[in-house]
Amino acid sequence: MYDRILLSTDGTVASEEAEAHALELAAAYDATLHALYVVDEDVVTAYSGDEYVDEAEGPEHGLEEHGEETLSELRSRASEAEVSIETAMQHGRPAETIVERADDNDADVLVLGTKRRPEEYRALLGSVTDRVLRLTTRPATVVKTEVSE
Numbered sequence: 823m824y825d826r827i828l829l830s831t832d833g834t835v836a837s838e839e840a841e842a843h844a845l846e847l848a849a850a851y852d853a854t855l856h857a858l859y860v861v862d863e864d865v866v867t868a869y870s871g872d873e874y875v876d877e878a879e880g881p882e883h884g885l886e887e888h889g890e891e892t893l894s895e896l897r898s899r900a901s902e903a904e905v906s907i908e909t910a911m912q913h914g915r916p917a918e919t920i921v922e923r924a925d926d927n928d929a930d931v932l933v934l935g936t937k938r939r940p941e942e943y944r945a946l947l948g949s950v951t952d953r954v955l956r957l958t959t960r961p962a963t964v965v966k967t968e969v970s971e
Contacts, residue, residue: 823851824847824931825854826929827856827931828920828924828929828932829856829858830932830933830935831893831896833891834935835937836967838935839965840935841899845899847963848905849904853906853930855905855908856923856927857893858923859889859893860915861882861889886911890911896909916954917950917954917957921957921958931963932958932960932962933962934950935951936965936966937967951964
């Protein structure tokens with residue numbers, strides 16, 4: 823049923839639960855897990871960088887470093903679970919980049935994490951997961967995580 827599973831992760835608590843679900847799904851179907859970490863270009867370009875001495879101190883470097891750590895940990899967990907995994911880090915707008923990557927990899931299903939938030943919060947700020955669900959034509963599984971406010 824599933825040969826290619828695309829997991830979008832950002833290393834948050836919500837993503838950790840989605841990661842666990844995606845690993846279980848990939849193991850159950852003997853599927854390849856494609857894990858994607860998106861460096862949000864809006865975050866990178868929101869800061870002028872004037873306060874940084876060099877690029878190694880800027881938000882882009884920090885996000886890339888966090889992405890590498892997140893993907894490395896996920897590769898280790900996949901290895902322990904004997905799941906075939908391919909990881910990638912891309913720069914872009916998260917929702918659009920996730921949908922493009924799913925299309926490029928011909929993903930059978932997307933696995934996304936989200937934090938369960940009050941409706942008012944979502945109405946004001948929205949979420950990447952909500953946007954991905956509106957943009958994609960592919961099946962998707964959303965793993966919700968409770969958060970304390």
